[in-house]
Amino acid sequence: MRCMKCGSKDVVFKRRYSSQRLCKDCFIEFIQKKVLRNIRLNKLIEKGDRVLAGVSGGKDSVAMLDILNILHERGIIELEVLTVDEGIKNYREKTLEIAKYHTKRLGIPHHIVKFKDCFGITLDEIVSSNVERGPCTYCGVFRRWIFNKIGKKLEADKIAIAHNLDDETEAILMNYLEGNIKNLIRLGPISESKDFLTKIKPLREIPENEIILYTKFKGLKTYLKPCPYVRYAFRREIYRFIKRISAKHPTIRYSILRGFEKIKPILKEKFQEKYTFDTCKICGEPASGKICQACKLCKELGISMS
Secondary structure (H helix, E strand, O other): OOOOOOOOOOEEEEOOOOOOEEEHHHHHHHHHHHHHHHHHHOOOOOOOOEEEEEOOOEHHHHHHHHHHHHHHHOOOOEEEEEEEEOOOOOOHHHHHHHHHHHHHHHOOOEEEEEHHHHHOOOHHHHHHOOOOOOHHHHHHHHHHHHHHHHHHHOOOOEEEOOOOHHHHHHHHHHHHHHOOHHHHOOOOOEEOOOOOOEEEOOOOOOOHHHHHHHHHHHOOOOEOOOOHHHHHOHHHHHHHHHHHHHOOOOOHHHHHHHHHHHHHHHHHHHHHHHOOOEEOOOOOOEEOOOOOHHHHHHHHHOOOOO
């Protein structure tokens, strides 16, 4: 078999549900162009934007940083990196070293913020205290609070999140099943709010397996092991479900995504006005009530923000 683009015999990628065959160099170019096209068509980035990229050191965030750096090198955007250290022993320190390596290699400013410094507690300590909520609840809420807080402090225009196609379809199904309309209407390539910094998802159209290949073919250091707390997450059950049905229906992820995009405007028209934000009377960040979710969780834990 030959590469459909350059004619090379060194085919390394063949898409299951189409006849597309690519060599290594053409595959790398294909992924980069697809991500940049997603950014352009969905107007995720404007010239001169100051973009704060969330980079953990995992495959998705490393791939995202590598592609966003193309725009940075062209002088289209200013680019900085934020890594959140939740305090997960024998995991986060390993991914953090990879994030440090890539930011140093590319010469990009790198900010590291710890749960311990912000909330006086690590995620490991939260879990060991036998709380009723799952670790992903605390992690997700506290991470979002940090990104919005630090993003505003750094005067960022956009926060780039490394969610891939698998992540997005899992989020869609999970919120369908939970009946969480509030979160559903926030999903998409770009989330804009007068209360929160704009978040963008450059990798939203790229399947997880193709991101793994991209980092491999480009020789990018990554950490592939999942978070040890992922076993507690409802999302993990959704991940297994989609993976199982994808074995017989390889286009199912794109079908879920496109179907959601068709109904999202209806959901927004009917429900969005019901969800408004105020200012948290404790920390000053956006809140759906008098107190934001991060401060509510801190109160439950008997801790206060630093």
